[in-house]
Amino acid sequence: MRAFVFPGQGSQKVGMGVELAGASLAAREVFQEVDEALGQNLFAIMSEGPEDQLLLTENAQPAIMAHAIAVLRVLEKEGGIAIGDACDFVAGHSLGEYTALCAAGAFTLADTGRLLKLRGQSMQAAVPVGVGAMAALLGADIAKATALAEAAAQGEVCTVANDNDPTQVVLSGHKAAIERAIAMVKDFGIKRGVLLPVSAPFHCPLMAPAADAMAEALGRTPPRSLSVTLMANVTAAPVTDPAEISRLLVEQVTGRVRWRESALALGTAGVDQFVELGGKVVGPMISRTLADVSITSVASMADIEAFAREL
Structure with a gap:
């Protein structure tokens, strides 16, 4: 097929x-x-x-x-x-x-x-420019990405936007929360977090x-x-x-x-x-x-x- x-x-x-x-x-x-x-x-x-x-x-x-x-x-x-x-x-x-x-x-x-x-x-x-952001998590599965997003949110929006494949998940939400997530990737066994060059935080609330x-x-x-x-x-x-x-x-x-x-x-x-x-x-x-x-x-x-x- x-x-x-x-x-x-x-x-x-x-x-x-x-x-x-x-x-x-x-x-x-x-x-x-x-x-x-x-x-x-x-x-x-x-x-x-x-x-x-x-x-x-x-x-x-x-x-x-x-x-x-x-x-x-x-x-x-x-x-x-x-x-x-x-x-x-x-x-x-x-x-x-x-x-x-x-x-x-x-x-x-x-x-x-x-x-x-x-x-x-x-x-x-x-969303006004600069308020939101997205980040690609490399070497992350959905379980690790979800745990990281929950830890980084701290009252802001930080959620899984794209579950692309077993090694790449994308987070979306408030810019400060996404930046916190990138800083915390090693704590969750994730290889790297990369801020994406996007103009808005797609696929989030x-x-x-x-x-x-x-x-x-x-x-x-x-x-x-x-x-x-x-x-x-x-x-x-x-x-x-x-x-x-x-x-x-x-x-x-x-x-x-x-x-x-x-x-x-x-x-x-x-x-x-x-x-x-x-x-x-x-x-x-x-x-x-x-x-x-x-x-x-x-x-x-x-x-x-x-x-x-x-x-």
């Missing part, structure tokens, strides 16, 4: 999508449709920068989605592949869950772009205003039926019901991204082939979680052609 998986924030880089757009009309159409939906020339920022504009959450989220969907559309239109035939599950890391839902037909491309633009803006606005904004937006733009089952971030369980998906997307804003558990659940369901579309970020996390599975990254035209030949 096969799963298509999609990367989250941090996989953006200036120049993304340029090769695809130059080689494929299908890719160019994706970038143009997203630009028109957002009323901005996002593809120019993706292509040429400046980097600080691409790094803005409100630009990075729709850009990463657009790049991954462009890869998928080239596969579908030029490789003659239908997603419902090519995979059994879809999953995405944080914003990548919206990409997965777009791929499975729950949202149109234009609506996905608009939802992610709003999601990025709402997340940025939820401080994001409640953004969750409210997304609940309102999803009420106006509800998901439709899926052609492929989604493995959801916050439950690490399969879901196909559109109403349940809408609820989980709201919960996802403040909730934990249970990526390690999602990989384990997919493995238990029988998935032994994972294909990351549009990046090479979440695939390596899966390879550190599951043994004896194949991991393929499909991001360039050469990758697309090679993958299409395998199917």
Whole structure:
């Protein structure tokens, strides 16, 4: 069995999508449709920068989605592949869950772009710059990370945001609490804590205003039926019901991204082939979680052609 998986924030880089757009009309159409939906020339920022504009959450989220969907559309239109035939599950890391839902037909491309633009803006606005922070814990499992977060909180928010794989967990919360956590890592048998260059503390209770904004937006733009089952971030369980998906997307804003558990659940369901579309970020996390599975990254035209030949 096969799963298509999609990367989250941090996989953006200036120049993304340029090769695809130059080689494929299908890719160019994706970038143009997203630009028109957002009323901005996002593809120019993706292509040429400046980097600080691409790094803005409100630009990075729709850009990463657009790049991954462009890869998928080239596969579908030029490789003659239908997603419902090519995979059994879809999953995405944080914003990548919206990409997965777009791929499975729950949202149109234009609506996905608009939802992610709003999601990025709402997340940025939820907490004043400098109040929150995130840190990656290297050499930490979920038990050690949870204990550290509880000890460092001291009345502030400090919680697990991303359980990525058996060796990497991300904390999110008030900046002072995150800094305390980094200073305490050795006491909990954790190799290292690294402050992440993010503009807001994602996936923690401080994001409640953004969750409210997304609940309102999803009420106006509800998901439709899926052609492929989604493995959801916050439950690490399969879901196909559109109403349940809408609820989980709201919960996802403040909730934990249970990526390690999602990989384990997919493995238990029988998935032994994972294909990351549009990046090479979440695939390596899966390879550190599951043994004896194949991991393929499909991001360039050469990758697309090679993958299409395998199917």
